[in-house]
Amino acid sequence: MRIGELAAASGLTTKTIRFYEQTGLMPGPPRTPSGYRDYPEQAKARLDFIRDAQGAGLSLAEIRSVLALRDGGQAPCAHVTALIDQHLADIECRLAELTVTREALRGLARRAAATDPAACTEDEICTILAPADDPKVDR
Amino acid sequence: MRIGELAAASGLTTKTIRFYEQTGLMPGPPRTPSGYRDYPEQAKARLDFIRDAQGAGLSLAEIRSVLALRDGGQAPCAHVTALIDQHLADIECRLAELTVTREALRGLARRAAATDPAACTEDEICTILAPADDPKVDR
DNA sequence: CTTGACCTTCCAGTGCGCTGGAAGGTCTAG
C-alpha cells in the first residue's frame, strides 16, 4: 500500500502521514526498490487509532506515549486511563473558566446596550470594556 | 515615565510593551535625548484597557481594531458591541463542544474501568480508545 | 517519447502572544 492509498483510506493527507512518521507516531515503513513507502495493512488501524485518540482530546505527544508503550510490548491501559482522567479534569476546568467568561461577556453586553456613544470619552477609550469607575469586569 | 516604570505600573514586562508598540497596539512614545521611551500618563490607561479587553476574551487583533477607531476619533461602541456579541456566540459554541467532548471522555473512563488489560491485543493498540467493534466514540 | 499522476526529500511558514538573548548605550551611586 503506497502512501497516497493509505491517505485516501484514512482520510488524511500524505503530508500528514509523513509528518507522523517524522515525529515518531508512525514507524518508518519498508520501501519499494524505487524508494516509495510501502505500508502494511496495520498502518490504517494505527492511523485510525491516532484519529480516535485525537478525537478524545489527546495531544499527539500523549498519543505518542501510548503508542510507545504498546510498541514496547506493554498494554497501555493504565496510562490511557490516567490520560483520560487528566483530560476530564482539564475539561471541567476549562468549562468552568468559559462559563465565567461568558457571564462577564453577558455583563458587558448588558452594559453595551445601556451605553450612550456620546458618553464615551477619548481618555477612557471605551466605557463598555473598561469603565473608569469599574476597572474589573463585574458580575 | 520610562518603560520599566510603566511595566511595573501596568503589571506587564518591558518586552511586552515594546511588542505592543511594534504590533501597533501602543503608539510610539516620545523619546528622551538619549533615546529612552518617555511615556505620558495615558499610556497606563491604554495598557489597562488592553488588559481588560483581553480579559473579556478579545484577541490583540480585535483590540487593535477598537483602538484604531478610537485613535481615528470615532467612538468604537458599535464595533465593540458587535465583538462582544460575536465572542458570546463563540463561547456558547465552545461550551457546547466541550460538553460533548466531556461526555465522550466520561464514556471512555467508564469503559476503561471495565477493561481487562489482558483483553487488549497488540493489533488494536488500545481497546479503551479504539475498540475494534466500535470505531467511533459512542454517547 | 511524452504526459501526468504519483512519489521522494528538505526547508520554511502558519497563528497567537509573547519571551529570550546578544550586543551595545546611558545613567546614577559609591
Place this chain on the structure above:
DNA sequence: CTAGACCTTCCAGCGCACTGGAAGGTCAAG
C-alpha cells in the same frame, strides 16, 4: 572610575499540528 541597573535594537524561538512549495525521481498509459 567602576559597578550595576536600566535602556536600546534586532533576530530568533516557543508550542501545536500541520501545510506549502521547490526540485527532482518513478511509473503506467497513450
